[in-house]
Amino acid sequence: MIKLLFVEDDDNYAYAIQGGLELFDVYDIRRAINGIEAFEIYNNFCPDVVVSDVEMPELDGYDLARAIRAKDENVIILLATGLTSPKDLRKGYKLDIDEYVKKPYIADELHDRIQAILKRLSKVNKSNASANKENENIVFVGGYVMDTLSQTLSFDDMMVQKLTPRETDILLFLHKNQNCLVARTDILQRFWKNDDPEFASRSLDVFISKLRKYLSHDTLIKIENIRGKGLKLVVG
Numbered sequence: 001m002i003k004l005l006f007v008e009d010d011d012n013y014a015y016a017i018q019g020g021l022e023l024f025d026v027y028d029i030r031r032a033i034n035g036i037e038a039f040e041i042y043n044n045f046c047p048d049v050v051v052s053d054v055e056m057p058e059l060d061g062y063d064l065a066r067a068i069r070a071k072d073e074n075v076i077i078l079l080a081t082g083l084t085s086p087k088d089l090r091k092g093y094k095l096d097i098d099e100y101v102k103k104p105y106i107a108d109e110l111h112d113r114i115q116a117i118l119k120r121l122s123k124v125n126k127s128n129a130s131a132n133k134e135n136e137n138i139v140f141v142g143g144y145v146m147d148t149l150s151q152t153l154s155f156d157d158m159m160v161q162k163l164t165p166r167e168t169d170i171l172l173f174l175h176k177n178q179n180c181l182v183a184r185t186d187i188l189q190r191f192w193k194n195d196d197p198e199f200a201s202r203s204l205d206v207f208i209s210k211l212r213k214y215l216s217h218d219t220l221i222k223i224e225n226i227r228g229k230g231l232k233l234v235v236g
Helices: 011-022 035-045 061-071 086-094 107-131 165-176 184-191 197-214
Strands: 002-007 027-032 049-053 076-081 099-102 138-141 144-147 152-155 158-162 221-226 230-235
Touching: 002 011, 002 035, 002 107, 011 027, 011 107, 027 035, 035 049, 035 061, 049 061, 049 107, 061 076, 061 086, 076 107, 099 107, 138 165, 144 165, 165 184, 165 197, 165 230, 184 197, 184 230, 197 221
Parallel strands: 002 027, 002 049, 049 076, 076 099
Antiparallel strands: 138 144, 144 152, 152 158, 221 230
């Protein structure tokens, strides 16, 4: 599923567009009615795509795009607007948005634009993956370099820890969801599927404690425990 943050303050228009997108059965959609609410949802939802109106109360689409880009260079951002002067369009492209969609639009048009961007990025990623195949086992976690093949964790070109297979898998899973909340139940189900729940929970706590110690050389890295919800690997 494609995680999509849809920002639109017109209820009737939003209902029509969101309903149309849901018919494609490929989107997990969260909606916000202004930029401030959208940024809060973005921080917890970690969407793949953001589609935002430009003219909104409290925080407009340009400011929202600026705030998101400061945290994430990869999320796809489309701005929806009726403003089509070169000056207006340049303002968005200078913020490194991916595309504009002119209002009013229909769900089918928005879907086609999103799919076109994803297809283009997929080709680029495949090309980059082919060129960097020899480095596919190297993962950067803040200032650390994790080699998933040798299961080592290095900092400043020095190996600081030899990891166990499960330590490697847990850290890699948290890294793939970096700065996003990961439900504790998802981690337990993935790595302790058939174990006693109480034992699994205690074991997870031990692993997280060890990972925190291993990552302590970089003060910009934290593994946060969000009580009652899950864990978040915060970098930067």
